[in-house]
Amino acid sequence: MASLLPCPHCGPRPREEFTVKGAAQARPAPDASPDVWFDYVYLRDNPRGAYAEYWHHTSGCRRWLIVTRDTATHDVFDSRDAAEGREVRA
Amino acid sequence: MRYSAFSIFLNGLKGNRNWGAAWREPQPKLHYDVVIVGGGGHGLATAYYLAREFGITNVAVLEKNYIGSGNVGRNTTIIRSNYLLEGNNPFYEFSMKLWEGLEQDFNFNAMVSQRGVLNLYHSDAQRDAYTRRGNAMRLHGVDAELLDRAAVKTMLPFLDFDNARFPIQGGLLQRRGGTVRHDGVAWGYARGADGRGVDIIQNCEVTGIRRENGRVTGVETTKGFIGCGKLGLAAAGNSSQVAEMAGMKLPLESHVLQAFVSEGLKPFIDGVVTFGAGHFYVSQSDKGGLVFGGDIDGYNSYAQRGNLATVEHVAEAGKAMIPALSRIRVLRAWGGVMDMSMDGSPIIDRTPLDNLYLNAGWCYGGFKATPASGFCFAHLLAKDAPHPTARQMRLDRFERGYLIDEKGQGAQPNLH
Numbered sequence: 001m002a003s004l005l006p007c008p009h010c011g012p013r014p015r016e017e018f019t020v021k022g023a024a025q026a027r028p029a030p031d032a033s034p035d036v037w038f039d040y041v042y043l044r045d046n047p048r049g050a051y052a053e054y055w056h057h058t059s060g061c062r063r064w065l066i067v068t069r070d071t072a073t074h075d076v077f078d079s080r081d082a083a084e085g086r087e088v089r090a
Numbered sequence: 091m092r093y094s095a096f097s098i099f100l101n102g103l104k105g106n107r108n109w110g111a112a113w114r115e116p117q118p119k120l121h122y123d124v125v126i127v128g129g130g131g132h133g134l135a136t137a138y139y140l141a142r143e144f145g146i147t148n149v150a151v152l153e154k155n156y157i158g159s160g161n162v163g164r165n166t167t168i169i170r171s172n173y174l175l176e177g178n179n180p181f182y183e184f185s186m187k188l189w190e191g192l193e194q195d196f197n198f199n200a201m202v203s204q205r206g207v208l209n210l211y212h213s214d215a216q217r218d219a220y221t222r223r224g225n226a227m228r229l230h231g232v233d234a235e236l237l238d239r240a241a242v243k244t245m246l247p248f249l250d251f252d253n254a255r256f257p258i259q260g261g262l263l264q265r266r267g268g269t270v271r272h273d274g275v276a277w278g279y280a281r282g283a284d285g286r287g288v289d290i291i292q293n294c295e296v297t298g299i300r301r302e303n304g305r306v307t308g309v310e311t312t313k314g315f316i317g318c319g320k321l322g323l324a325a326a327g328n329s330s331q332v333a334e335m336a337g338m339k340l341p342l343e344s345h346v347l348q349a350f351v352s353e354g355l356k357p358f359i360d361g362v363v364t365f366g367a368g369h370f371y372v373s374q375s376d377k378g379g380l381v382f383g384g385d386i387d388g389y390n391s392y393a394q395r396g397n398l399a400t401v402e403h404v405a406e407a408g409k410a411m412i413p414a415l416s417r418i419r420v421l422r423a424w425g426g427v428m429d430m431s432m433d434g435s436p437i438i439d440r441t442p443l444d445n446l447y448l449n450a451g452w453c454y455g456g457f458k459a460t461p462a463s464g465f466c467f468a469h470l471l472a473k474d475a476p477h478p479t480a481r482q483m484r485l486d487r488f489e490r491g492y493l494i495d496e497k498g499q500g501a502q503p504n505l506h
Binding site: 023046071 | 343344398402504
């Protein structure tokens with residue numbers, strides 16, 4: 001992976017400043033069926049290619065980000081504040 | 091031919107020009123009783139035990155690269171059975187017992203060396219956790235010894251016992267743990283399976299899984315269509331990709347784990363030592379290089395290479411444990427792709443498709459499991475029933491709430 005990650009607030013910063021959480025998926029409604037919740041908690045597409053993840057800029061602005069990367073080439077396509085919110089692939 | 095001291099002597103007299111190939115390079119047949127996807131340690135061991143234990147020899151192992159090119163040749167070669175939970179411990183102990191007789195069994199020198207695995211503890215709480223784990227191991231008939239600081243100091247005087255942040259208080263030792271030459275394992279199983287009639291087909295990538303009426307009929311490959319009675323998936327880090335060809339979504343994420351080897355040194359570290367405060371494990375190979383590693387990088391990856399941040403982290407943890415490491419030079423670093431499961435434990439089970447079987451989710455502990463994984467997967471393929479030691483490693487355990495979570499981290503694969 002690249003040694004720099006782009007932060008929408010701080011610009012390119014060293015990867016060590018960030019903590020990765022994992023798949024950025026849309027959270028189901030509280031009353032969604034058990035199948036939907038099972039899928040959300042346990043199942044992953046785990047794609048080889050573009051993938052959206054939550055990263056926390058722990059040692060920087062401390063904002064949660066959604067970073068879209070390529071899991072095979074490690075290219076970073078997009079980085080935005082998680083509060084902007086959008087539907088993403090698990 | 092059978093390998094022996096006599097055969098080495100005899101071939102030596104003839105200038106070692108007459109050794110035959112250890113396995114054939116067959117063209118795929120049109121149909122096999124069992125096709126296994128993945129020619130790594132687990133796939134080859136599965137084929138070996140299918141032929142040897144269960145008498146099923148019309149088997150093909152399909153490998154997209156060359157055998158041993160994946161994780162079986164990329165790990166840090168450690169074997170152990172120091173697990174806490176009921177669902178794991180008997181399985182890993184079964185694996186340890188198979189390791190103990192493996193070289194005689196498959197007539198290949200895999201350099202199984204039971205030099206001991208020591209996990210260091212650094213606090214009272216960690217000592218209590220290790221005591222519990224050691225007791226669980228002993229209740230399952232596995233050897234475990236809790237060492238105090240003085241005993242560890244006798245074994246490994248060069249550790250940083252008085253580290254200001256993580257002083258070493260003692261360790262949990264499994265003397266039967268140790269190391270094995272990892273590529274020798276792949277070659278030994280390949281040779282043993284091939285000699286019993288299994289076709290090992292290298293450079294043959296599976297590109298599709300053909301299905302009819304809820305059953306698998308065969309696989310599309312770069313060498314054409316290959317029909318099969320049963321299909322077993324043992325594709326490690328690429329399990330999700332292969333399962334997707336059968337329309338399945340798995341409870342897995344693929345992550346990269348790095349490993350390192352130093353320049354050759356004089357004998358320095360006898361066994362395997364792990365740092366309890368960070369994540370660092372080290373042993374010394376017979377050539378003298380220190381073989382070591384740490385945590386996974388933490389982000390999803392299919393690239394067999396890691397990030398410098400993790401290299402730095404591993405080096406820091408190593409130096410906190412053994413200050414003398416600051417003066418060694420690292421020769422090589424590499425990465426492997428791990429199939430991290432949602433509870434940190436593996437899956438050996440049937441799938442919703444009738445004749446499709448899954449072996450996956452080994453996280454970064456797959457190497458030590460190789461013999462038992464192969465044996466249990468072969469048992470499942472041959473008898474359609476789980477081996478007693480692998481009966482909790484079910485695919486549906488996540489949905490049913492029967493997780494096997496050694497670390498208690500929950501559904502967060504990068505923390506297992």
